[in-house]
Amino acid sequence: MKAVVVIGEILVEIMADAVGDGFHEPMALSGPYPSGAPAIFIDQVAKLGQPCAIVSAVGDDDFGRLNLDRLRRDGVDVSSVRIDTNRPTGSAFVRYRKDGSRNFIFNIRHSACGFLQHSDTMEATLSSADHFHVMGSSLSSREFVELNVKSALSVKARGGTVSFDPNLRKEILDTPGMREAMMQILAATDLFLPSGEELTLLTEATDDRDAVRELLSMGMEAIVHKQGAGGVQYHDASRNIVGPAFQVEEIDPTGAGDCFGGAFIALWLRGMETDAALKMACAAGALAVTRRGPMEGTSTLAELDEFMNTTKRLS
Amino acid sequence: MKAVVVIGEILVEIMADAVGDGFHEPMALSGPYPSGAPAIFIDQVAKLGQPCAIVSAVGDDDFGRLNLDRLRRDGVDVSSVRIDTNRPTGSAFVRYRKDGSRNFIFNIRHSACGFLQHSDTMEATLSSADHFHVMGSSLSSREFVELNVKSALSVKARGGTVSFDPNLRKEILDTPGMREAMMQILAATDLFLPSGEELTLLTEATDDRDAVRELLSMGMEAIVHKQGAGGVQYHDASRNIVGPAFQVEEIDPTGAGDCFGGAFIALWLRGMETDAALKMACAAGALAVTRRGPMEGTSTLAELDEFMNTTKRLS
Numbered sequence: 001m002k003a004v005v006v007i008g009e010i011l012v013e014i015m016a017d018a019v020g021d022g023f024h025e026p027m028a029l030s031g032p033y034p035s036g037a038p039a040i041f042i043d044q045v046a047k048l049g050q051p052c053a054i055v056s057a058v059g060d061d062d063f064g065r066l067n068l069d070r071l072r073r074d075g076v077d078v079s080s081v082r083i084d085t086n087r088p089t090g091s092a093f094v095r096y097r098k099d100g101s102r103n104f105i106f107n108i109r110h111s112a113c114g115f116l117q118h119s120d121t122m123e124a125t126l127s128s129a130d131h132f133h134v135m136g137s138s139l140s141s142r143e144f145v146e147l148n149v150k151s152a153l154s155v156k157a158r159g160g161t162v163s164f165d166p167n168l169r170k171e172i173l174d175t176p177g178m179r180e181a182m183m184q185i186l187a188a189t190d191l192f193l194p195s196g197e198e199l200t201l202l203t204e205a206t207d208d209r210d211a212v213r214e215l216l217s218m219g220m221e222a223i224v225h226k227q228g229a230g231g232v233q234y235h236d237a238s239r240n241i242v243g244p245a246f247q248v249e250e251i252d253p254t255g256a257g258d259c260f261g262g263a264f265i266a267l268w269l270r271g272m273e274t275d276a277a278l279k280m281a282c283a284a285g286a287l288a289v290t291r292r293g294p295m296e297g298t299s300t301l302a303e304l305d306e307f308m309n310t311t312k313r314l315s
Numbered sequence: 316m317k318a319v320v321v322i323g324e325i326l327v328e329i330m331a332d333a334v335g336d337g338f339h340e341p342m343a344l345s346g347p348y349p350s351g352a353p354a355i356f357i358d359q360v361a362k363l364g365q366p367c368a369i370v371s372a373v374g375d376d377d378f379g380r381l382n383l384d385r386l387r388r389d390g391v392d393v394s395s396v397r398i399d400t401n402r403p404t405g406s407a408f409v410r411y412r413k414d415g416s417r418n419f420i421f422n423i424r425h426s427a428c429g430f431l432q433h434s435d436t437m438e439a440t441l442s443s444a445d446h447f448h449v450m451g452s453s454l455s456s457r458e459f460v461e462l463n464v465k466s467a468l469s470v471k472a473r474g475g476t477v478s479f480d481p482n483l484r485k486e487i488l489d490t491p492g493m494r495e496a497m498m499q500i501l502a503a504t505d506l507f508l509p510s511g512e513e514l515t516l517l518t519e520a521t522d523d524r525d526a527v528r529e530l531l532s533m534g535m536e537a538i539v540h541k542q543g544a545g546g547v548q549y550h551d552a553s554r555n556i557v558g559p560a561f562q563v564e565e566i567d568p569t570g571a572g573d574c575f576g577g578a579f580i581a582l583w584l585r586g587m588e589t590d591a592a593l594k595m596a597c598a599a600g601a602l603a604v605t606r607r608g609p610m611e612g613t614s615t616l617a618e619l620d621e622f623m624n625t626t627k628r629l630s
Contacts, residue, residue, distance in 0.1 A: 014329065014344065023377040024384075026608060029329065029344040032408075061420045062338040069339075088422045091406075093347075105376045107403045110425045293341060 002160075002269045004045050004052040005129035007148055008038030008138025009090055009113040010071075010081065012063040013254070013294050016095035022103045023093060032063050033293035034070045035092060036113070037167060038135040040255040044262030044284060044298040046075035050269065053077035053125045055147075057112040063089035064112065070295065080125040084112035094254065102254075109140060116143045126151050130160045131269055133261075134185050136168035145181045152188040163191040163265050165257070166198045173201070187218055191268065193261050195226040224264060224278070226257050226285075231314065234278055243278035244313045246286035255294035260285035263304070283308045317445035317475075317584045319360050319367040322463055323353030323453025324405055324428040325386075325396065327378040328569070328609050331410035337418045338408060347378050348608035349385045350407060351428070352482060353450040355570040359577030359599060359613040361390035365584065368392035368440045370462075372427040378404035379427065385610065395440040399427035409569065417569075424455060431458045441466050445475045446584055448576075449500050451483035460496045467503045478506040478580050480572070481513045488516070502533055506583065508576050510541040539579060539593070541572050541600075546629065549593055558593035559628045561601035570609035575600035578619070598623050 012032035016023070034043075038054060045052045054076055058064025060083050067089065071078050090111035095103045108114055126132075132155040139145045152162045164185055173179050182202050186192070192215055194201065203211040208225075212235045215223055222236040229250075234241040263284035267277035283304045288297030299307070327347035331338070349358075353369060360367045369391055373379030375398050382404065386393050405426035410418045423429055441447075447470040454460045467477045479500055488494050497517050501507070507530055509516065518526040523540075527550045530538055537551040544565075549556040578599035582592035598619045603612030614622070 023347050024381055026346055026348050026611075029346060031341055031344060032338050033341050062418075063420060066339055087425055088420065091422070103377075105378060105403065107406070107422055107426070110402055111422070 001051055002130035003128050004042065004050055004131045004133060004265065005055065005125060006038040006042050006133040006135055007055040007144065007151065008135045009036040009108055010039045010056045010058050010067045011036040011090040011092050011108065012066065014091065014093045019096045019098050021097055022095060023105060032066055033295065034067045035294040037137045037258050039067065039071065040258040040295045040298065041133065041135060041262040042076050043071055043074050043295055044259045045266045047298050047300050048263060048266040049301070050266040053080060055080045055122055055125055057082040057084050057115065059087055059089040059112045060085045061089055063091065074298065077125065080122045082117055087112040114140065116147060129155050131155065131265065132160065132162050133265065134162065134164045136166040139168060142177065145178065149181055149184050152185055156188045161190040162188045163193060164189040165193040165261050166201055170201065190221045191265065192220050192223045193226060195257050199225050226260060232278060232282060234274060241275060241278060243282050244315050245282055247312045247314050248286045248290050250289045252292045253289045255297060256285045256288040259288035259298055279308065280304050286311070316366055318443050319357065319365055319446045319448060319580065320370065320440060320444035321353040321357050321448040321450055322370040322459065322466065323450045324351040324423055325354045325371045325373050325382045326351040326405040326407050326423065327381065329406065329408045334411045334413050336412055337410060338420060347381055349382045349610040352452045352573050354382065354386065355573040355610045355613065356448065356450060356577040357391050358386055358389050358610055359574045360581045362613050362615050363578060363581040364616065365581040368395060370395045370437055370440055372397040372399050372430060374402055374404040374427045375400045376404055378406065389613065392440065395437045397432055402427040405429070429455065431462060444470050446470065446580065447475065447477050448580065449477065449479040451481040454483060457492065460493065464496055464499050467500055471503050476505040477503045478508060479504040480508040480576050481516055485516065505536045506580065507535050507538045508541060510572050514540050541575060547593060547597060549589060556590060556593060558597050559630050560597055562627045562629050563601045563605050565604045567607045568604045570612060571600045571603040574603040574613055594623065595619050
């Protein structure tokens with residue numbers, strides 16, 4: 001089976017229990033929940049039985065151990081997660097507002113996972129990848145960008161595949177060299193997984209249809225355009241497939257896109273037929289929003305089967 | 316009235332609701348509470364109406380604003396609290412164990428308040444001090460040690476006074492130059508405020524009575540030895556005074572020593588008779604342990620009077 005590798009942040013998330021605006025006074029909170037977009041993604045990959053690893057760092061604290069225990073239990077190879085004795089594990093405080101938007105307080109860039117330290121173990125993990133996933137949120141410094149570009153190109157050079165979830169803010173593209181790095185990654189991408197407006201973030205085209213054509217012309221095999229409760233749209237050279245979302249009660253959407261991506265890539269790598277893989281990945285995304293906590297909603301194959309048998313899809 | 320200045324960390328504290336060992340799984344938490352030993356200390360000084368300021372830094376986030384709003388509301392001059400747009404406000408997660416001991420996860424050293432940035436405003440604040448308080452927990456880097464030593468010596472040179480709460484772990488004394496810096500601070504100290512075993516932390520003497528004699532011989536006016544629920548022992552050249560604690564139900568002891576110190580110093584600076592000042596400072600410490608949250612238990616003069624009139628002292 002093909003091994004999936006991702007580089008990026010491992011965090012704990014602390015959630016406000018009640019909706020409202022920010023953290024201006026003491027309130028009821030829940031946590032620490034294991035988190036970090038690439039960590040959620042790779043946990044979902046592992047739960048489907050795919051061999052996989054994450055390159056990251058955590059502090060020498062309970063927050064780091066909580067994440068390592070969870071990832072290890074679910075089958076992720078964490079041998080390339082460095083334990084930093086100097087910096088704490090990263091954290092994100094999140095509070096939902098009434099309108100569904102979120103207020104965050106992050107400690108990521110100056111936390112353990114904000115720093116790369118090259119090692120033989122890390123090189124071995126990266127060299128073992130048959131598939132490399134680039135998570136845009138992890139392109140937080142020039143070093144991370146460079147390592148992602150290098151890893152994507154080297155996986156491609158040895159016949160592997162690359163997926164790319166842009167998951168990044170427009171402002172980041174203004175960092176010197178960032179847009180060029182993104183174009184290098186796009187050129188190496190087999191599966192592109194943008195959400196909503198990210199479809200046109202890196203294209204010259206500003207409307208969706210032209211953007212799809214432009215992206216496919218760069219050599220990628222397919223684009224899976226995530227649209228939250230609106231489901232997904234799959235595009236390749238010959239087909240456009242609409243993947244409707246499942247009808248669920250939304251508890252906590254954080255991490256749903258990462259669960260969708262992890263599931264779709266694992267199923268695509270093992271050659272599952274596209275319609276079936278899209279349906280199952282939509283189920284993974286839907287199940288994720290029904291659970292409180294960003295990584296609490298990752299699913300096994302059996303859980304996805306059970307869910308698909310008992311849940312309606314929106315049309 | 317004499318102005319009190321302190322340098323040191325401003326944090327938010329996040330508390331586990333249930334006692335237990337560490338943070339190995341998601342749990343009910345409360346926070347963010349304003350915190351940081353020097354911040355709690357100076358908030359108590361301000362609540363007694365003493366002019367005072369803190370030199371520190373917070374992130375450009377709700378955790379920073381929460382602290383600044385609280386300190387400002389209570390009367391602390393926060394003009395020398397820098398807003399760091401790059402680093403987050405410091406944080407401390409705390410969970411009490413059954414035996415009353417605490418498990419912490421800190422993000423301080425790499426947070427906003429872990430870094431000093433000299434400015435004219437800061438120099439003006441430090442120059443305005445009639446009394447300078449050294450908080451041992453804030454001696455976290457050579458720069459902080461140097462600024463504390465320099466500030467203590469310069470307040471003394473212009474006829475002011477210095478207090479020192481060692482509040483530090485023994486291991487810190489092994490840092491090169493640290494013990495020498497502590498001795499410089501001790502030599503400038505008028506009021507020394509150790510807790511428990513800290514009385515002998517910096518002395519050659521290993522028993523309490525000899526340590527008191529050794530410390531007084533260095534030129535300090537008085538030692539107030541804090542002993543938690545055991546009350547306090549005051550020592551100067553001519554007197555030993557026992558200050559019994561008040562009888563309260565302990566909810567959260569964090570910050571009680573800082574409240575005691577802040578109250579005692581404010582009252583001492585305005586020339587209150589020692590017995591009365593000790594009693595009122597004990598009341599401030601006692602009130603602090605009855606409130607959940609480290610800075611929630613600071614008190615005004617009226618609150619202390621009311622409390623002393625209605626609460627028994629242990630003997």
